[in-house]
Each structure stands twice: as structure tokens, then as C-alpha cells.
Amino acid sequence: MQVSYKQPDEHGYYGEFGGAFIPEMLYRNVEELRENYLKIIADPSFQKEYTLLLADFAGRPTPLYYAGRLSEKYGTNVYLKREDLCHTGAHKVNNTIGQILVAERLGKKRIIAETGAGQHGVATATVCALKGLECVVYMGEKDIERQAPNVARMKMLGASVVPAKSGSKTLKDATNEAIRDWINNPNDTFYIIGSVVGPHPYPDMVARFQSVISKEIRAQLKEKTGTELPTAVMACVGGGSNAAGAFYHFLDEPSVDIIAVEAAGCGIDTDKSAAATQLGKPGVLHGSRSYLMQTEDGQVEEPYSISAGLDYPGIGPMHANLFVTGRGRFLNATDKEALQAAFELAKLEGIIPALESAHALAALNKLKYTANDTLVICLSGRGDKDMDTYMREMKNY
Amino acid sequence: MSRLKQLFEQKSENILNIYCTAGYPALNSTIPVMKALQESGADIIELGIPYSDPLADGETIQNSSVVALRNGMTIAGLFEQLQTMRTRISIPVILMGNINPVLLYGFERFCKDAATVGVDGLIIPDLPPYEFEITYKTVVEKYGLDFIFLVTPETSEERVRRLDALSSGFLYAVSSSSTTGRDKDFSAVEKYLERLKSYQLKNPILVGFGIKDHETFSRAARHSNGAIIGSAFIKALEGQADVAAVSRNFVKAVLN
Numbered sequence: 347m348q349v350s351y352k353q354p355d356e357h358g359y360y361g362e363f364g365g366a367f368i369p370e371m372l373y374r375n376v377e378e379l380r381e382n383y384l385k386i387i388a389d390p391s392f393q394k395e396y397t398l399l400l401a402d403f404a405g406r407p408t409p410l411y412y413a414g415r416l417s418e419k420y421g422t423n424v425y426l427k428r429e430d431l432c433h434t435g436a437h438k439v440n441n442t443i444g445q446i447l448v449a450e451r452l453g454k455k456r457i458i459a460e461t462g463a464g465q466h467g468v469a470t471a472t473v474c475a476l477k478g479l480e481c482v483v484y485m486g487e488k489d490i491e492r493q494a495p496n497v498a499r500m501k502m503l504g505a506s507v508v509p510a511k512s513g514s515k516t517l518k519d520a521t522n523e524a525i526r527d528w529i530n531n532p533n534d535t536f537y538i539i540g541s542v543v544g545p546h547p548y549p550d551m552v553a554r555f556q557s558v559i560s561k562e563i564r565a566q567l568k569e570k571t572g573t574e575l576p577t578a579v580m581a582c583v584g585g586g587s588n589a590a591g592a593f594y595h596f597l598d599e600p601s602v603d604i605i606a607v608e609a610a611g612c613g614i615d616t617d618k619s620a621a622a623t624q625l626g627k628p629g630v631l632h633g634s635r636s637y638l639m640q641t642e643d644g645q646v647e648e649p650y651s652i653s654a655g656l657d658y659p660g661i662g663p664m665h666a667n668l669f670v671t672g673r674g675r676f677l678n679a680t681d682k683e684a685l686q687a688a689f690e691l692a693k694l695e696g697i698i699p700a701l702e703s704a705h706a707l708a709a710l711n712k713l714k715y716t717a718n719d720t721l722v723i724c725l726s727g728r729g730d731k732d733m734d735t736y737m738r739e740m741k742n743y
Numbered sequence: 744m745s746r747l748k749q750l751f752e753q754k755s756e757n758i759l760n761i762y763c764t765a766g767y768p769a770l771n772s773t774i775p776v777m778k779a780l781q782e783s784g785a786d787i788i789e790l791g792i793p794y795s796d797p798l799a800d801g802e803t804i805q806n807s808s809v810v811a812l813r814n815g816m817t818i819a820g821l822f823e824q825l826q827t828m829r830t831r832i833s834i835p836v837i838l839m840g841n842i843n844p845v846l847l848y849g850f851e852r853f854c855k856d857a858a859t860v861g862v863d864g865l866i867i868p869d870l871p872p873y874e875f876e877i878t879y880k881t882v883v884e885k886y887g888l889d890f891i892f893l894v895t896p897e898t899s900e901e902r903v904r905r906l907d908a909l910s911s912g913f914l915y916a917v918s919s920s921s922t923t924g925r926d927k928d929f930s931a932v933e934k935y936l937e938r939l940k941s942y943q944l945k946n947p948i949l950v951g952f953g954i955k956d957h958e959t960f961s962r963a964a965r966h967s968n969g970a971i972i973g974s975a976f977i978k979a980l981e982g983q984a985d986v987a988a989v990s991r992n993f994v995k996a997v998l999n
Contacts, residue, residue: 367842367869368871369869371917526801630843630846644818
């Protein structure tokens with residue numbers, strides 16, 4: 347029986363997805379975290395520090411902005427949850443603040459992380475600087491090239507950026523390298539995972555830290571519209587942390603339509619895509635069972651998206667459960683559709699979104715809503731880091 | 744009686760288990776390598792199934808997987824190659840792989856095909872005991888395969904005992920918490936092996952990770968039933984055409 351879509355069972359399963367598929371070398375680290383994370387998070391001193399840092403350091407609550415001109419164009423009511431206004435430029439910092447406080451309470455001295463677009467790497471480097479902890483960020487060699495400003499930011503914040511040179515040289519390979527580092531440094535190192543992926547309890551822990559997004563949306567909607575529940579909540583999904591955060595407090599509200607948008611890259615019928623629910627099958631990667639793009643022989647496929655943050659061959663197990671149970675609707679947007687949506691938002695609302703968030707915005711074109719509907723779109727990050735791509739594409743839009 | 748059990752009944756010391764990646768260095772080198780290993784005195788062969796995203800492997804073994812995959816090695820292809828294995832190989836053969844390709848192949852189909860070609864046991868490092876117990880144990884037992892768990896110096900006594908109880912064939916003692924192919928501080932390894940010995944477990948213990956030559960093999964074997972060599976052997980095979988000669992020389996150098 348499905349108890350709640352929000353939380354996994356004691357073994358970390360959301361329905362048939364999740365778990366902790368890890369070699370014994372990682373067992374103690376993961377078990378230490380599993381045994382302690384709920385106690386640590388529930389501790390009043392943790393909550394006090396977390397809440398204070400979210401408010402004064404990260405800049406929460408982020409606004410829930412009524413996008414008037416966008417609403418007019420689509421004939422409905424569109425609200426944007428402005429995670430782009432968070433410190434460091436994206437929702438990622440909600441989670442890294444939470445995890446650094448957990449790491450500190452576990453007595454860890456060294457922090458490792460993986461990053462795709464660099465947003466999670468920057469957010470991790472930021473909180474490590476805040477806490478004076480050593481920080482090593484693994485980033486695919488290809489992503490290092492295409493996200494140079496974020497690499498510079500991480501370095502300025504004192505982090506070492508280590509290129510992942512294996513496989514597709516993107517996010518999945520950076521994750522492999524980070525996990526290997528953790529295996530080799532089991533005692534003093536804490537691994538801050540940036541999405542709702544990885545072995546249990548990471549998907550649950552990250553979702554809890556990101557759930558501040560939907561908690562705020564409910565309160566802000568109530569204030570602005572008189573009701574806490576929108577018609578639909580939309581978010582982009584790579585691993586799916588901003589989506590998990592935006593959906594969290596609506597998952598057990600059946601009236602709210604949950605809409606996840608994956609990166610279709612050049613199209614799901616091409617070999618350059620990252621739409622894991624459409625192109626994947628159930629499989630195990632990075633410690634949990636979920637949906638995974640893989641060959642007929644079970645080798646992980648190299649995904650593609652114009653957005654480095656969505657360039658991941660799987661999704662988090664919570665999302666896989668939403669997909670197979672039908673609780674969430676999974677759409678996808680191509681590179682072109684995302685670019686179109688990004689330029690549209692810039693021109694209509696004066697907001698330049700991250701390429702990742704632009705995928706969620708692109709869903710507006712794919713659905714029909716009425717003037718009575720209320721849509722909330724999670725604007726997960728700002729587009730500063732993507733300016734090279736936008737400059738290259740500007741003439742086309 | 745399983746081949747592993749038989750082996751350990753006949754010989755309880757200095758067991759040499761050599762790891763090689765199936766399809767490395769060439770697609771068809773698997774059987775010639777195995778044959779040469781057996782002829783020169785290896786006791787067990789651990790065949791690695793190449794995978795695109797291994798977690799516990801160091802650079803050397805991962806690179807061998809990349810080469811093997813590029814060579815076209817697949818699970819189905821491996822079983823094809825192993826079909827007549829038992830006409831030439833009499834020592835125990837274990838398959839080592841990551842869970843994802845095995846699941847996609849079909850866990851039961853995998854066990855059935857492994858047993859059919861004469862494989863003796865499985866090592867799937869990212870299949871933890873919880874998943875094994877609730878889902879996969881009965882399938883492994885149905886096909887008469889041994890299943891070998893890993894323990895590390897960080898594994899508690901209680902958990903070592905649980906993993907020992909779930910394992911058959913032998914228990915794989917990872918010499919220190921690390922990926923494969925890294926050098927170790929051996930005195931710490933020796934203390935850890937003595938601790939394992941004091942638990943008086945039901946399974947023999949083979950030590951892996953960081954064993955690379957005669958000296959490290961002898962030291963590890965002094966405190967256990969034997970050891971597993973992987974990365975050092977893969978390095979020796981790299982770029983070699985006469986894999987049989989390389990394999991023979993490697994095993995001889997380790998044993999003498």
C-alpha cells in the first residue's frame with residue numbers, strides 16, 4: 347500500500363524504487379548517516395541554525411512572483427517560485443546548508459561533492475567557506491569547459507575542482523569519482539550529494555531540505571490567492587532536487603497536478619537526449635534503483651542536454667515512483683523549446699532563467715489551462731551561468 | 744559438493760585467486776587467460792563482467808572494463824564464450840559484476856546461465872545483504888551457486904558474522920576501505936586479518952585489494968587462507984599479445 351509519496355520506507359524504498367545499492371566499503375559511511383540524519387534534523391539547535399542560515403545567508407523565503415505578462419499570454423495564472431533569487435543563484439543552497447550542518451554534527455572535516463552545471467558545486471563551496479571546511483568538487487571535464495564562470499566561483503570560494511575524465515565526462519562521471527573518493531576516505535569525509543539521488547538516506551534527506559520550497563509556496567499562495575493548493579506545480583527534473591522540493595508538500599494532495607519536465611535534448615527520438623522516464627528502464631545507478639537510460643546490455647547510456655544540470659541518465663527514486671504510479675505527469679522539452687522559453691521569460695518578465703528552469707517553463711506550451719487555474723513553476727536558478735549559450739543562440743530567438 | 748568447497752577442503756593455505764576482466768585485453772582472450780592461469784597454479788579465477796560505471800573499481804580495472812566493452816564484451820557474449828569452459832578449466836570460476844547489468848539481463852536468467860556453463864559463484868559488490876536476503880538468495884541457492892560477500896576493516900563484528908552467514912565459498916576481506924589497486928599499509932591489514940581470524944567464521948577468508956606480487960601475497964596469505972590479485976594482473980596484461988605467456992609468468996612470479 348502506498349502510504350505517502352513523500353517519504354520512503356525504512357529501507358529507503360519509494361514503492362519499488364530506492365534502496366541502498368552500495369559496496370561494503372561505503373556501508374559504514376552511509377549507515378552512520380542513516381542512523382543519525384533524522385535525529386540531527388529534528389534537533390532544535392539544528393533547526394534554529396538551519397532556519398537562520400536559510401533566512402539571513404540564503405535569502406529565504408524566496409518570492410512567489412505572479413508573472414502577469416506570462417499569465418496573460420497563456421490565459422491562466424502563472425506564479426514563479428523565485429529560487430533564482432537564492433544566494434549562489436539556485437535552489438541548491440537550501441540543501442547544502444542542511445547537509446553541511448549534518449556533516450558538522452557528525453564531526454566531519456572534509457567535504458566532497460559532485461556537480462553538473464556547477465550550481466551544486468558553488469553552493470557546496472559556499473557553505474564550506476562559511477564553515478571553514480575543506481572542499482573538493484568533482485566535475486565532468488566537459489562541464490568544466492562549458493560552465494567556466496561557476497568553476498571560477500568555486501575556486502574563489504576556496505574549493506578544489508577535480509575534473510572527472512571517465513565516461514561521458516559529465517555529471518554521472520563526476521558522481522562516480524566523488525563516490526570513489528568517499529570509499530577511499532571513509533573516516534573524515536562527508537559527501538554532500540546535490541540531488542535526490544544516491545543511496546538511502548540521501549534522496550529522503552535532500553528532499554526534506556528542499557521541501558522548504560513547497561512549504562513556502564503553500565503559505566505564499568494562501569496569502570496571495572486565499573488557497574494553499576494550486577492547480578499544478580511544475581519543475582524541471584534532472585536528478586530532480588528542485589522538483590522534489592517544489593512537489594513535496596503537494597504530493598499527498600491529490601487535487602494538485604504534479605508536472606515534471608525532463609530534458610529531451612535534440613528530441614526523444616534522437617540519440618541525444620536525457621529524458622530518463624521516456625528512454626530509460628528500471629535500473630541501479632549511484633546506489634539506488636530508479637529509472638535509468640541504459641543499453642540493452644545494462645551499460646549506462648551517456649545522456650545529452652544543452653543544460654549541464656539536466657544531463658544525467660537517471661532520476662531520483664521518488665520521481666520514479668511518481669512516474670510509475672501516475673501521481674506525477676512526466677513531460678519533456680527539447681533544447682530548442684527550453685531556449686525559446688528562456689528568451690520568452692526574459693522578454694516578458696525581465697527574468698533570465700537558468701537553462702534547467704527553462705525546461706519547466708517550456709511545459710506551458712504543452713498544456714492547456716484556463717483563467718481559473720493557478721500554476722506554480724519552480725524557477726530553480728538564474729541564467730547568469732548560461733550566458734555563453736544564450737549569447738550564441740540570441741540571433742535565433 | 745561445490746568446487747569452492749572442495750578446493751578449500753583440499754587446500755586451506757596460500758589460495759591464489761586471480762581476477763581478470765572478461766574480454767580484456769582482447770574479446771577472445773578470456774579462455775586463453777583462464778587456461779594459462781590454471782596451468783601455472785592459480786586456484787580460483789574471478790572473471791569480471793565489464794561495466795560502464797563501476798564504483799568500487801580503481802582506474803586500472805575500470806580502464807580494462809572500458810577496453811572490454813569497446814571490444815564488444817556483453818553478458819550474453821561471455822556466457823557464449825564460457826559454454827565449453829568446463830572441458831578445459833577444472834578450477835573454480837567466480838563471476839564478479841555490478842548489479843545493474845545483471846538485473847537487466849534478468850537475475851534468474853543470469854544465475855541459470857552461469858550455473859549451466861559451470862560457474863561456481865558470484866560476487867556482486869553493490870548488492871547489499873538486505874536486498875540479497877529478501878529477493879535474490881533463493882534464486883542463487885536454486886541454481887547451486889555460491890555467493891560471496893565483502894567485508895572491510897570498517898565492518899563491525901556483528902555485521903561480519905551476518906555477512907559470513909549469508910556467504911558461501913569464501914568471505915572476501917577487502918584489505919582496507921578503498922577502491923581497487925591502491926597500495927596499503929600492511930601492518931594494519933595484518934591486525935585486521937588476525938581480528939577476522941579470531942571470529943572463527945564458517946567461511947575461509949581471501950584477502951583482496953592491494954595484493955600485487957609475491958611479497959604482498961605471502962604476507963596476506965600468512966594471516967588468511969589466501970588472496971586475490973586484480974589490478975596488478977590487469978596491468979601485466981595491458982597491450983600484450985601473448986596473454987597466455989604473460990599469465991603464466993605472472994602467476995609463477997607470485998607463487999615463487
